[in-house]
Amino acid sequence: MKLNKLVSSAFVALALVTVAPAAMAAGGPEVKMVGPTASRVDAESLQRGARLFVNHCLNCHSAQYMRYNRLTDIKLTPEQIKQNLMFTTDKIGDTMKASINPKDAKEWFGAVPPDLSVMARSYTTERLAAYMRGFYRDDKRETGWNNMISPNIGMPHVLAEMSGVPTVREQVFKVDGKDIKTNGEAEGKARAAFIAATTMSSFEHHVEKKEGKEEHHYIVRSIVPATDGKLTPTQYDVAIADLVNFMDFVAEPHKAKRVQIGILVMFLLSILLAAAVWLKKEYWKDVT
Numbered sequence: 001m002k003l004n005k006l007v008s009s010a011f012v013a014l015a016l017v018t019v020a021p022a023a024m025a026a027g028g029p030e031v032k033m034v035g036p037t038a039s040r041v042d043a044e045s046l047q048r049g050a051r052l053f054v055n056h057c058l059n060c061h062s063a064q065y066m067r068y069n070r071l072t073d074i075k076l077t078p079e080q081i082k083q084n085l086m087f088t089t090d091k092i093g094d095t096m097k098a099s100i101n102p103k104d105a106k107e108w109f110g111a112v113p114p115d116l117s118v119m120a121r122s123y124t125t126e127r128l129a130a131y132m133r134g135f136y137r138d139d140k141r142e143t144g145w146n147n148m149i150s151p152n153i154g155m156p157h158v159l160a161e162m163s164g165v166p167t168v169r170e171q172v173f174k175v176d177g178k179d180i181k182t183n184g185e186a187e188g189k190a191r192a193a194f195i196a197a198t199t200m201s202s203f204e205h206h207v208e209k210k211e212g213k214e215e216h217h218y219i220v221r222s223i224v225p226a227t228d229g230k231l232t233p234t235q236y237d238v239a240i241a242d243l244v245n246f247m248d249f250v251a252e253p254h255k256a257k258r259v260q261i262g263i264l265v266m267f268l269l270s271i272l273l274a275a276a277v278w279l280k281k282e283y284w285k286d287v288t
């Protein structure tokens, strides 16, 4: 148990320093993802994530490989699970099912919400967090929302009450004869703006033909966090870290244990190595 504690505090320390901006370019625009991550061995973070997940995601999505009684792994008692987290069923051995009928969902949102059991693995946790931090107001869309990671997605921003209404700031850099004289200069200015951005941002490059000449357009878009939500932007980012932490647990419930065992094995091996080195020294001490 002591070792468990030690390992978990080491993880918490690690998680604190990895407030990692990661970049992504998979076709489409390059995206800079910004925001904290949470630790897999932080049971409180997982519990907060579970609460968000059952309250805000199971309305539309299922997690058909996850059973409610599995939540005892994140240190919740069956009583707590029953009282606080079960809305769509009353059997604790049941899997997490959506409250919405998939047919209705298809009709309302134009797409069936995918099962979220292994979403953290297929989508990656970084991308998932960026997706949940990437919603912004877009009046051109039927839902009223758009998303930086998944443009024109059918899902509305279901956590808007927490985040408030984020918007997007768009900066376009192209040759204009005044401030910007060449395509290269436009790219340089756009890159600088992209690097300087402190919120989730994307970098896009289009080529347009103008009077037979090619003009390069560089577009930098940044999420402008809202201040009208129940949470501050920083608190919202932490809540998303918890949510994604929980979804990572759902996708692979044994991961934390495996990592702990791995660390223990490395520790024991290093003791063995030290013993072997000491033995070798002792053994050869009087030979030469």
Ligand code: HEC
Pocket: 052, 053, 056, 057, 058, 059, 060, 061, 105, 109, 110, 111, 112, 113, 114, 116, 119, 123, 128, 131, 149, 150, 152, 153, 154, 155, 156, 158, 159
């Ligand atoms: C109001 C219904 C609704 C709720 C509530 C909802 N979603 Fe969705 N979600 C959808 C729909 C519909 C899609 C599919 C949209 C599409 O393919 O255009 C979707 C898609 C997704 C995707 C895939 C995105 C992609 O790029 O393909 C993820 C991830 C996701 N949802 C996560 C969540 C999480 C996490 C929550 C809880 C915080 C949540 N959703 C709550 C309706 C919902």
